[in-house]
Amino acid sequence: xxxxxxxxxxxxxxxxxxxxxxxxxxxxxxxxxxxxxxxxxxxxxxxxxxxxxxxxxxxxxxxxxxxxxxxxxxxxxxxxxxxxxxxxxxxxxxxxxxxxxxxxxxxxxxxxxxxxxxxxxxxxxxxxxxxxxxxxxxxxxxxxxxxxxxxxxxxxxxxxxxxxxxxxxxxxxxxxxxxxxxxxxxxxxxxxxxxxxxxxxxxxxxxxxxxxxxxxxxxxxxxxxxxxxxxxxxxxxxxxxxxxxxxxxxxxxxxxxxxxxxxxxxxxxxxxxxxxxxxxxxxxxxxxxxxxxxxxxxxxxxxxxxxxxxxxxxxxxxxxxxxxxxxxxxxxxxxxxxxxxxxxxxxxxx
Numbered sequence: 001x002x003x004x005x006x007x008x009x010x011x012x013x014x015x016x017x018x019x020x021x022x023x024x025x026x027x028x029x030x031x032x033x034x035x036x037x038x039x040x041x042x043x044x045x046x047x048x049x050x051x052x053x054x055x056x057x058x059x060x061x062x063x064x065x066x067x068x069x070x071x072x073x074x075x076x077x078x079x080x081x082x083x084x085x086x087x088x089x090x091x092x093x094x095x096x097x098x099x100x101x102x103x104x105x106x107x108x109x110x111x112x113x114x115x116x117x118x119x120x121x122x123x124x125x126x127x128x129x130x131x132x133x134x135x136x137x138x139x140x141x142x143x144x145x146x147x148x149x150x151x152x153x154x155x156x157x158x159x160x161x162x163x164x165x166x167x168x169x170x171x172x173x174x175x176x177x178x179x180x181x182x183x184x185x186x187x188x189x190x191x192x193x194x195x196x197x198x199x200x201x202x203x204x205x206x207x208x209x210x211x212x213x214x215x216x217x218x219x220x221x222x223x224x225x226x227x228x229x230x231x232x233x234x235x236x237x238x239x240x241x242x243x244x245x246x247x248x249x250x251x252x253x254x255x256x257x258x259x260x261x262x263x264x265x266x267x268x269x270x271x272x273x274x275x276x277x278x279x280x281x282x283x284x285x286x287x288x289x290x291x292x293x294x295x296x297x298x299x300x301x302x303x304x305x306x307x308x309x310x311x312x313x314x315x316x317x318x319x320x321x322x323x324x325x326x327x328x329x330x331x332x333x334x335x336x337x338x339x340x341x342x343x344x345x346x347x348x349x350x
Contacts, residue, residue: 035253036066040078040087042154043071043187044282045205046295047114047238048091049302054264056278062263063256073186074154082241083107089242089257093159094335095320097241101330108247108337109239111258111344112308116301117224117237118205119163121151124218127200135219139227143171149200150180152190158183159237160203166322167222170231194218206294207286214290225297235319236303236312247337255340262306262344272299305349306341 037060041048054060060067072081075096081087083105090097094109101107123133131145146168153161161183165175175181182199184190191208193199195217202208209220224232240257247254268275276299280291313332320328 034061034064034066036068037089037253037257038068038070038087040072040081040090040092041069042074042078042092045187046279046298047116047118047205047301049279049298050113050261050264050268051091051240052279052282053268053275053302054260056281057264057267057275059260059263059267060257063260065253065256065260071186073189075158076155079105079107079241082243085243088246088253089240091238092241093237094239094241094316095159095162096157097239098316098320098328098330098335099157099324101335102328106244107241108244108335109241109308110247110254110337111240111261111306111341112236112303113238113240113261114298114301115236115303115312117159117163117232117235118298118301119160119203119224120205120209120220121164121201121203121222122194122209122212122218123149123201123221124194124197125216128219128221130200133221135221139167139222139229140171142221143167143173146173147178150182152182152184152193152199152202154185154187154190154203155183156181162320162323163224164203166231166319167229169322206298207283207290210290210294211286214287225301231319231322234312234315236308236316237301239308244337247340251340254337255343258306258340258344259348262341262348265302265304265306266348268299268302269304275299305345307338307345308336308341 055067070087072078075092078090078092079096079100082090083100091113097107097109127149130149133142133145151164153164155161161181164181168175168178184193187204187208190202190204194202194212212218213220240261242254276295279295280288283291310332313336317328
C-alpha cells in the first residue's frame with residue numbers, strides 16, 4: 001500500500017460504507033494476470049505488521065496480487081465486509097472473527113499476523129487524578145481503581161472492548177458497574193472525542209496513545225506489550241481472515257496471499273531495521289521520532305510464521321471465554337485452515 005493508495009481509500013467514504021454494509025462492488029479490471037484483492041481495514045495499525053511489510057517490499061505484486069485497501073472503520077465492519085462478500089480478506093483480531101463464526105458466519109483464518117495485544121489503555125490527566133492510578137502500580141492495582149470514568153472503544157464486541165472487559169472480569173469486577181464503556185467507531189473519531197474531553201480514556205494501538213502522551217493529554221496506564229497480564233500470555237491476536245467459500249473456490253489466490261505474507265516474515269527476519277523503517281510511510285502524520293520509538297516494540301510481536309498453532313488457538317479461546325456470555329464451540333479445525341500456511345512455511349521458511 002503506497003501512501004497515495006491508502007490516502008485514496010480514505011477519501012472514498014461512500015464506497016467504504018458500501019463495503020461495510022456488505023454490498024457487492026465492481027472490482028477494477030485486473031491487468032493481465034494480476035488480480036485485485038480487496039482488503040477491509042479499520043485504518044492504519046502496526047499490528048498488521050507482516051501485511052505492511054509484504055506490500056512495502058513488493059511481495060504481493062510478485063505473487064500477481066494488487067491490494068485494494070478499503071477503510072471500513074472498525075473490526076465489526078471488517079467482519080461484515082468479508083462475511084458479506086464485498087471484501088476478500090480482512091486483517092483483523094481473531095476474537096471478533098471467532099465470535100462471528102460461532103454466530104454462523106463462514107469465516108476462516110488462513111495465516112497469523114501478530115502475536116501480542118498492542119491495544120493500550122490511555123487515561124486523561126483528570127482521570128488519572130480521579131482514580132489515583134500511578135505508573136508504578138501493578139496491573140491488578142490499576143484495574144481495581146478503574147471506576148466511575150468513561151472509556152472509548154471502537155465497538156461493543158470489538159477487541160478493544162473485549163480486552164478492557166477481560167481485565168475487569170478476570171479481577172472480579174463487573175464492567176457495566178465499574179465503567180461507562182463508550183463505542184465510538186473509528187480510531188480517529190475516538191481520539192478526537194478524547195481530545196475534546198467527551199471520554200476520560202480510550203483503548204487503541206499506536207500511534208494514538210503515543211500522540212496523546214506527546215500532546216500532554218494523558219498517559220498510557222496499561223500496555224499489554226510490556227505489562228505482566230497473565231491471561232494474555234501466548235494469546236495470538238491478528239490474522240488474515242477470509243470466507244471459507246473463497247478458500248475452496250480460489251485456493252490459488254489464498255495460497256499466493258499467504259506466500260507473500262510468509263516472504264515478508266522472512267524479509268523481516270533478515271533485516272528488521274531496514275524493513276521496519278519502510279513502514280513509516282503508512283503513518284504519514286506521525287512524527288518520525290515518535291514512530292521510531294514505538295515501532296521496535298511491534299516488530300517483536302509480529303508473527304514469524306504464518307502457522308497458527310493449536311496451543312495458541314486454545315489460549316485464545318481461554319481468553320475469549322473470560323467475557324463470553326456462552327461457551328465458545330468453534331474448534332481449531334472449524335476456524336483455522338492451516339493448509340496454506342503450512343505449505344508456505346515449509347517452502348519459504350525452510
